[in-house]
Amino acid sequence: MENSMIRNTGYFLTIFFLAFISFAVTTCSGTNKKKDVDRLSSVHEDVRIGLVVDMGSMEGKFVTSSISMALSDFYHVNNGYRTRVSVLSRDSHGDPLQALAAAMDLLQTEKVEALVGGQSLLEAKYLAGLGEKTKVLVISSFQVPSSLSLTKYNYFIQATHDTSSEAKGIAALFSNFDSRTAVLIYEDDDDWRESIQPLVGHFQQNAIHIEYKAEFSVSSNEECIMKQLRKLKASGIRIFVAHISEQIANRLFPFARRLGMMEEGHAWILTARSMNNFQDTNYLAKEAMEGVIGFKSYIPLTEELHNFTLRWKKSLRLEEVVTRMSVCSIWAHDIAWSLARAAEVAKLPGLPVYDLLEAITEGAKHKGLSGDMKFIDKKFISDKFEIVNMIGRGERSVGLWDSGSFISNRRRRLSSTKALETIIWPGGSTRVPKIFSLKEKRHGKKKKLRVLVPAGNINPQILEVKTDLKTGVTAATGYCIEVFETSILPFNYEVEYIPWPGAINYKNYNDLLYTLYSQKDKYDAAVGDITITDNRSLYVDFTLPFTDMGLAVVTAKDKSMWIIFKPLTLSLWLTIATFFILTGAIVWLIERHDNTDFQGSCFQQIGTFLCFGFSTLVFAQRERLQHNMSRFVVIVWIFAVLILTSNYTATLTSVMTVQQIRGLKSNENIGFFSASIAANVVNENPTFQGPRYKGLKTADDFTNALRNGTISFIVDEVPYVKLFVAKHPSEFEIVKTESVTNGFGFAFQKGSPLVQKVSREIAKLRRTEKLKAIENWWFQRQTTSATSEDTFHPLTVYTFRGLFMITGVSFAFALIVYLIPWNRDQREVLLKHFHRYVSHRFARAIRPSPTTPNRQNENAVI
Numbered sequence: 001m002e003n004s005m006i007r008n009t010g011y012f013l014t015i016f017f018l019a020f021i022s023f024a025v026t027t028c029s030g031t032n033k034k035k036d037v038d039r040l041s042s043v044h045e046d047v048r049i050g051l052v053v054d055m056g057s058m059e060g061k062f063v064t065s066s067i068s069m070a071l072s073d074f075y076h077v078n079n080g081y082r083t084r085v086s087v088l089s090r091d092s093h094g095d096p097l098q099a100l101a102a103a104m105d106l107l108q109t110e111k112v113e114a115l116v117g118g119q120s121l122l123e124a125k126y127l128a129g130l131g132e133k134t135k136v137l138v139i140s141s142f143q144v145p146s147s148l149s150l151t152k153y154n155y156f157i158q159a160t161h162d163t164s165s166e167a168k169g170i171a172a173l174f175s176n177f178d179s180r181t182a183v184l185i186y187e188d189d190d191d192w193r194e195s196i197q198p199l200v201g202h203f204q205q206n207a208i209h210i211e212y213k214a215e216f217s218v219s220s221n222e223e224c225i226m227k228q229l230r231k232l233k234a235s236g237i238r239i240f241v242a243h244i245s246e247q248i249a250n251r252l253f254p255f256a257r258r259l260g261m262m263e264e265g266h267a268w269i270l271t272a273r274s275m276n277n278f279q280d281t282n283y284l285a286k287e288a289m290e291g292v293i294g295f296k297s298y299i300p301l302t303e304e305l306h307n308f309t310l311r312w313k314k315s316l317r318l319e320e321v322v323t324r325m326s327v328c329s330i331w332a333h334d335i336a337w338s339l340a341r342a343a344e345v346a347k348l349p350g351l352p353v354y355d356l357l358e359a360i361t362e363g364a365k366h367k368g369l370s371g372d373m374k375f376i377d378k379k380f381i382s383d384k385f386e387i388v389n390m391i392g393r394g395e396r397s398v399g400l401w402d403s404g405s406f407i408s409n410r411r412r413r414l415s416s417t418k419a420l421e422t423i424i425w426p427g428g429s430t431r432v433p434k435i436f437s438l439k440e441k442r443h444g445k446k447k448k449l450r451v452l453v454p455a456g457n458i459n460p461q462i463l464e465v466k467t468d469l470k471t472g473v474t475a476a477t478g479y480c481i482e483v484f485e486t487s488i489l490p491f492n493y494e495v496e497y498i499p500w501p502g503a504i505n506y507k508n509y510n511d512l513l514y515t516l517y518s519q520k521d522k523y524d525a526a527v528g529d530i531t532i533t534d535n536r537s538l539y540v541d542f543t544l545p546f547t548d549m550g551l552a553v554v555t556a557k558d559k560s561m562w563i564i565f566k567p568l569t570l571s572l573w574l575t576i577a578t579f580f581i582l583t584g585a586i587v588w589l590i591e592r593h594d595n596t597d598f599q600g601s602c603f604q605q606i607g608t609f610l611c612f613g614f615s616t617l618v619f620a621q622r623e624r625l626q627h628n629m630s631r632f633v634v635i636v637w638i639f640a641v642l643i644l645t646s647n648y649t650a651t652l653t654s655v656m657t658v659q660q661i662r663g664l665k666s667n668e669n670i671g672f673f674s675a676s677i678a679a680n681v682v683n684e685n686p687t688f689q690g691p692r693y694k695g696l697k698t699a700d701d702f703t704n705a706l707r708n709g710t711i712s713f714i715v716d717e718v719p720y721v722k723l724f725v726a727k728h729p730s731e732f733e734i735v736k737t738e739s740v741t742n743g744f745g746f747a748f749q750k751g752s753p754l755v756q757k758v759s760r761e762i763a764k765l766r767r768t769e770k771l772k773a774i775e776n777w778w779f780q781r782q783t784t785s786a787t788s789e790d791t792f793h794p795l796t797v798y799t800f801r802g803l804f805m806i807t808g809v810s811f812a813f814a815l816i817v818y819l820i821p822w823n824r825d826q827r828e829v830l831l832k833h834f835h836r837y838v839s840h841r842f843a844r845a846i847r848p849s850p851t852t853p854n855r856q857n858e859n860a861v862i
Contacts, residue, residue, distance in 0.1 A: 047086070047113055048110055049113065052127070053116075069311065085340050137360070139159075143276060162381050167203070168404060183240050184213045188217040196271075199241070214232055216248050216252060222251075225252060239266075242271070271294075286393045287392065293398075294387070312325060333370075342356045343359070346359040383402070387406075391424055396421075397421075399419055448495075453481075464477050509531070513526060516747060524749060525752075529744050530745065532741075547744040550741055552737045552738075554706075572796055580614050586814060587634065636811075647795060
């Protein structure tokens with residue numbers, strides 16, 4: 001026992017000793033490491049840099065991440081440097097005043113030796129002014145305009161592209177065109193207005209005339225953008241130079257394509273500031289930009305840039321959708337390296353360098369990820385541009401612009417655009433747009449087209465006519481007018497609109513067309529919501545219809561809570577319920593003798609067969625069946641249930657998506673505009689015979705009558721109905737159309753050559769879906785109305801008569817097969833009872849009387 005205790009004691013002492021030695025070694029090692037770290041930190045001199053950006057913006061996040069990674073890479077390569085640049089970040093929240101406050105805080109509390117920031121022109125001015133007073137270097141890697149107001153600050157350095165060289169390159173592109181007239185589109189913002197001035201000045205020097213200037217702001221809604229684009233389209237100029245942000249470009253170009261401004265014969269040029277920050281995240285907008293030419297600050301594709309971009313993307317958060325590094329973030333990388341070099345030079349003893357500004361100026365020439373950037377007048381300048389062509393959802397490089405000449409991708413330098421690769425222009429053509437034809441049209445003498453327009457239309461989206469009381473000039477807008485102006489545009493006509501007052505009913509429109517026919521010297525055409533009819537065609541010639549043909553029926557959406565019962569008629573519901581009960585009863589009858597699940601008290605057995613019958617609907621029978629006949633009954637009924645549920649589901653789906661139309665019955669009121677083409681048609685066409693019709697005067701009458709149930713349906717021409725439903729998409733819907741009218745058309749004098757030309761343009765608009773786009777714009781339809789060409793009919797017993805016949809015969813067969821052995825057993829039981837009864841009765845009839853034995857005895861004695 002003692003030996004065991006001694007061994008255990010020695011064992012524990014050994015373990016304790018080893019643990020103590022291990023702890024001591026670890027402590028000494030940690031102490032030595034701490035001393036090494038302290039020694040290294042004492043060797044490296046910290047140079048603090050302040051970073052003031054909008055952390056909520058994509059560009060702010062990109063620059064912050066790029067600077068951090070750049071400094072890490074720099075000191076990994078230059079591990080022996082005595083200095084270490086550390087970055088202290090502050091969020092400006094996109095407000096110049098907050099940026100200024102953050103910069104002052106960094107200078108006072110953190111004692112930073114340089115500031116990086118200035119995302120806008122005003123913010124750059126504030127920081128530059130602060131740097132001038134405190135003698136602290138301020139650097140901006142963002143595309144701040146090279147404003148003259150910034151040149152007075154000695155401690156301000158910015159990275160930018162050479163706007164003068166860019167302007168020369170854009171002007172050189174005009175040598176492709178036969179016109180030197182353009183439309184300038186720019187963003188309504190101080191930064192964008194300031195940065196467009198060099199381009200405007202260079203255009204003036206090179207005799208490039210800016211015919212029209214259009215401003216677009218980030219807050220512009222769809223209506224404002226479309227209104228501006230229509231003005232640009234009406235100006236007749238087809239060369240557009242755009243200086244806008246990606247946010248505006250993503251909205252502008254889809255609308256331009258809708259108006260036909262991205263077709264063959266147009267040219268679009270984007271400036272470098274617009275292209276430098278594009279991320280290609282909006283694919284629909286990029287598709288609309290196909291054929292656009294853009295200038296970008298040239299960034300050579302090197303292995304270093306590729307590797308850095310991959311690591312940079314991984315450093316971003318997963319929710320950031322990034323396709324490539326922006327030019328600003330690449331410039332920020334190179335500025336970080338310049339600061340790190342300058343910090344090392346400025347802190348070296350014995351050198352005549354006193355601050356970071358002087359150190360950067362002395363060692364500015366270096367090659368970074370952005371290539372060979374020049375340092376001129378306190379600016380890191382990129383003067384080489386890549387020319388890209390937007391194709392599909394991406395872009396293709398077609399050459400470079402450098403030092404006043406174009407350079408091909410094969411490094412062939414020419415002063416003309418012949419050095420560039422093949423350019424795909426808007427419309428998919430490789431031919432240079434022929435602008436001269438449009439120029440001739442613009443400056444040539446236009447023919448005047450006198451057009452009658454019906455005034456007093458109650459639907460301004462379709463047609464609105466206004467006359468200026470001071471000038472007497474009539475202006476017309478709306479869907480009909482835009483289709484007409486788009487169709488007539490290629491034929492060099494000046495349109496004069498002449499109002500026709502009082503065109504509010506079918507007869508007034510007839511009078512309008514008769515006036516066009518009878519006064520050929522005054523009017524050339526009539527444009528508006530004019531329906532093509534056979535009797536009107538006797539007086540005028542119509543173009544192809546530009547709207548859907550026919551009448552449409554609209555009704556209020558059914559919001560009943562019992563809509564789930566509508567797919568089936570009452571008789572079918574009752575028949576199905578009867579078969580559920582019958583199934584349970586037959587199974588109970590077959591199983592009750594031998595299956596304990598179907599036995600019990602009277603109420604239990606009733607509940608069992610009812611529950612079993614209805615449980616077949618969800619195939620959840622709890623009772624186990626023992627007889628083959630009961631299994632046969634259940635299988636047949638489940639097959640029938642499967643067919644019934646499938647048809648019910650399909651019918652309910654159609655009821656939920658397409659409003660049930662009950663048919664134009666004689667007991668339902670149908671509304672239409674009084675004295676309209678619809679009223680004329682419904683009175684003559686047999687399709688609409690039967691119901692009681694009620695004439696209404698305004699769209700408000702339609703709305704109120706449908707809401708209160710005064711009328712069940714509205715019948716009117718398709719364009720009017722579409723517009724009505726678009727205004728109330730949650731309340732009403734189109735349920736039926738009938739092609740009994742010919743749609744709207746433009747009316748011309750008999751024999752006019754414009755009929756065929758305009759009809760051809762309408763067909764082209766329809767083929768290219770631009771007609772649909774114009775309609776969607778004016779009607780502002782958020783959703784497509786559901787239309788049912790056929791009246792909905794609920795499912796009936798007659799529909800499934802074959803199914804119920806098969807099921808009934810199967811049930812009868814099962815009962816007969818089950819009752820045959822039952823009858824045999826019952827017959828045997830009855831025979832036994834009958835035999836017993838007969839035997840008993842006959843046994844009583846032949847039983848002897850009590851006196852018989854005495855008489856026998858007496859005879860025996862004698």
